[in-house]
Amino acid sequence: MKENLKRYRNLLLVIVGVSLPLLLLSVQGGQRATVSVPERTNMFLAATAQNHFDYLVGNSAGFWNAYIDLVHTKADNEALRLENARLREENTGLQGILQENARLNKLVGFRNARAIFELAPARVIAADVSPYFRVLRIRVEAERNDIKPEMPVVSAEGLVGRVERVNGRFCDIMLAVDPRSKIDILTQVNRSRGILSGLGDDRSYDAKISYLLRRDEVEEGELVVTSGRAGSFPKELPVGRVRKVNSKEFGLYQSATVEPIVDFSRLEELYIIIGEIKGEPHADSRI
Amino acid sequence: MPIVVFNGVAALLLIVLQSNFVSAFHITAFCINFSVISACALSAMNAPFAGSVFSMLLIGAFADSMSSGPPGLYHLLCMLAYFALAALALRVRSQRAIFIVVVAALTCAAFDLLYGMILAIIYPESTILQAIPSVLWRNAIATAIFTPPYFWLISKANAIWLIRSQSGLRRKF
Numbered sequence: 146m147k148e149n150l151k152r153y154r155n156l157l158l159v160i161v162g163v164s165l166p167l168l169l170l171s172v173q174g175g176q177r178a179t180v181s182v183p184e185r186t187n188m189f190l191a192a193t194a195q196n197h198f199d200y201l202v203g204n205s206a207g208f209w210n211a212y213i214d215l216v217h218t219k220a221d222n223e224a225l226r227l228e229n230a231r232l233r234e235e236n237t238g239l240q241g242i243l244q245e246n247a248r249l250n251k252l253v254g255f256r257n258a259r260a261i262f263e264l265a266p267a268r269v270i271a272a273d274v275s276p277y278f279r280v281l282r283i284r285v286e287a288e289r290n291d292i293k294p295e296m297p298v299v300s301a302e303g304l305v306g307r308v309e310r311v312n313g314r315f316c317d318i319m320l321a322v323d324p325r326s327k328i329d330i331l332t333q334v335n336r337s338r339g340i341l342s343g344l345g346d347d348r349s350y351d352a353k354i355s356y357l358l359r360r361d362e363v364e365e366g367e368l369v370v371t372s373g374r375a376g377s378f379p380k381e382l383p384v385g386r387v388r389k390v391n392s393k394e395f396g397l398y399q400s401a402t403v404e405p406i407v408d409f410s411r412l413e414e415l416y417i418i419i420g421e422i423k424g425e426p427h428a429d430s431r432i
Numbered sequence: 433m434p435i436v437v438f439n440g441v442a443a444l445l446l447i448v449l450q451s452n453f454v455s456a457f458h459i460t461a462f463c464i465n466f467s468v469i470s471a472c473a474l475s476a477m478n479a480p481f482a483g484s485v486f487s488m489l490l491i492g493a494f495a496d497s498m499s500s501g502p503p504g505l506y507h508l509l510c511m512l513a514y515f516a517l518a519a520l521a522l523r524v525r526s527q528r529a530i531f532i533v534v535v536a537a538l539t540c541a542a543f544d545l546l547y548g549m550i551l552a553i554i555y556p557e558s559t560i561l562q563a564i565p566s567v568l569w570r571n572a573i574a575t576a577i578f579t580p581p582y583f584w585l586i587s588k589a590n591a592i593w594l595i596r597s598q599s600g601l602r603r604k605f
Binding site: 155159165170183188191194201323327345353 | 555
């Protein structure tokens with residue numbers, strides 16, 4: 146028996162080495178949203194290590210990024226000066242529209258129906274090790290047990306993505322530009338409806354809108370927002386701007402390339418939308 | 433055996449550190465496949481097979497918990513990469529740096545190709561298939577570049593350990 150075990154030891158090791166990951170693959174049936182006990186332990190250990198290293202790496206990155214920012218300051222200043230002039234001009238026009246809008250709202254008794262959301266602040270600690278996905282690992286600032294997969298994630302600029310899996314204070318976030326992500330969107334001005342999906346490009350975070358009706362007018366630079374019709378995303382969250390329209394001469398649909406409004410490479414703080422606040426919201430947790 | 437421990441610790445640390453660096457330094461996607469480099473190191477340095485299998489099981493499980501997609505898939509590919517490299521090391525006994533670098537790059541490319549194709553089958557509506565060519569060459573080159581420093585680190589740590597253990601033995605007798 147001992148002799149046999151010695152003879153087949155290497156073969157046994159190969160079988161163990163292959164069957165253990167296969168077992169994990171079959172236990173969860175390829176689903177990441179449901180986290181099994183061994184995976185939870187693994188994820189907790191990995192996330193704790195990533196969390197501790199984040200302080201170390203974050204500080205060194207801070208110095209480097211500060212230097213890079215300094216290099217680009219002159220060009221940025223010039224661009225901001227021009228943008229400021231344009232915005233001042235736009236603002237003057239909008240003041241008049243706002244006054245008119247308030248007057249009209251008063252006339253028709255319109256109630257401000259903009260939703261107020263309960264948010265859970267979080268911080269990015271690491272990125273995914275797989276080259277094909279655009280997933281970030283985050284640490285939720287305060288301990289809470291109401292965070293679930295599929296909840297929308299936003300930053301101050303706009304939509305970031307959705308929660309993919311949760312383990313205590315650590316969550317994996319599938320970015321809106323992940324190749325698996327599908328988001329129902331509208332173009333803000335023309336209200337053309339389409340599906341936004343990530344391109345998985347290794348040099349940029351661009352995404353693509355497909356199923357835009359060919360007869361719909363879509364303009365370059367137009368803002369793209371969530372439609373709020375399918376999935377868990379609230380309505381009118383800014384997603385990106387149309388960079389290029391790929392219109393066709395025949396067929397039902399056209400497509401467009403979108404530049405995300407959120408700079409995913411510089412994401413640090415973000416918020417998970419837990420739900421809408423009913424009644425009077427708290428001052429520190431709403432948008 | 434110490435080589436298995438050094439390799440395991442170094443690979444785990446580098447995988448975690450890289451995931452932090454990628455997000456802190458605004459890199460679009462992951463580049464260096466340390467699981468493949470550590471599999472290369474274990475097979476090229478003739479590390480004990482049993483220890484290497486357990487080391488790769490640990491590294492694979494750790495990397496898998498940091499990757500999205502079906503759980504266990506990344507882990508399985510790490511194990512397959514190690515077994516393929518161990519089989520190659522039995523037939524080709526070359527310690528030349530260029531050979532090891534080329535093998536690491538090719539293994540990384542094969543790993544990413546297989547991974548991408550399986551993912552494309554699992555997520556048929558995703559755009560993963562289009563991303564495979566660019567991911568392949570970029571990751572293979574990055575992995576090839578980082579293979580020599582990794583080997584140097586592991587072999588130095590191993591050499592220091594051997595010198596210390598030998599001097600300890602001399603003192604004993």
